[in-house]
Amino acid sequence: MxxxxxxxxxxxxxxxxxxxxxxxxxxxxxxxxxxxxxxxxxxxxxxxxxxxxxxxxxxxxxxxxxxxxxxxxxxxxxxxxxCPVNEGSTNVLVCSKGGGGLLMERMELVAELWKEKFKAGFVPIRDPSLTEQYEYANEHDIKCLVIILTDRFC
Known part of the structure; x- marks a missing residue:
């Protein structure tokens, strides 16, 4: 093992x-x-x-x-x-902070993760708050979050 x-x-x-x-x-x-x-x-x-x-x-x-x-x-x-991939559930939730929700960026990163055989997703809202994204992760038992920040937060 x-x-x-x-x-x-x-x-x-x-x-x-x-x-x-x-x-x-x-x-x-x-x-x-x-x-x-x-x-x-x-x-x-x-x-x-x-x-x-x-x-x-x-x-x-x-x-x-x-x-x-x-x-x-x-x-x-x-x-x-x-990283071992669990094919049965969403492993990664791509989130954002600032920048109007960074919807396109979240979608692009999810697509890249899928290409690498990670099942990834994002909150299907244009500009979700961090609280909404954390709650979504909790409700869907997602333990790994990737947060994209705008340069004003970096």
Whole structure:
């Protein structure tokens, strides 16, 4: 039987990019009985603090302190390749926040997920609130949500 789990935290792992300072993390998927290093599995996400990068880009013309930032990158191809697909139910609900509901974007992402053999859906309303989307997910027992944000929320 194949079972996977998320790896632990390696506190001594050095950042892979020069712009990460202080907090840095990577998320790996590994087999249950794999006692090797955390990086022996499939990399699913990486991220950390981007303060140094933002401070380098911040214009000296602005008054005040430069902004701070934290973020992550998802390795969607690795997630798709390593995620078991349950063909009998909707696995993913594609949601949106802002931008007038982002209906076309939600529909395009659902189509891409279907091409990758994920059964995906979206709330069939032009501009649903996050509450409506969460309630829809709860009513349909959907555990995985992808939320598309407009740039004003990023």
């Amino acid at each position: 194949y079972r996977s789990n998320i790896g632990g935290v390696d506190t001594l792992m050095p950042p892979t990019e020069i712009y990460h300072r202080e907090l840095f993390f990577q998320v790996y998927l590994r087999k249950e009985n794999n006692l090797g290093s955390l990086s022996d599995g499939a990399l699913l996400a990486a991220g950390g603090r981007y303060d140094y990068l933002l401070h380098q880009l911040y214009s000296r013309n602005y008054k005040g302190n430069p902004p701070n930032g934290v973020g992550s990158s998802l390795a969607l191809e690795n997630i798709i390749q390593n």
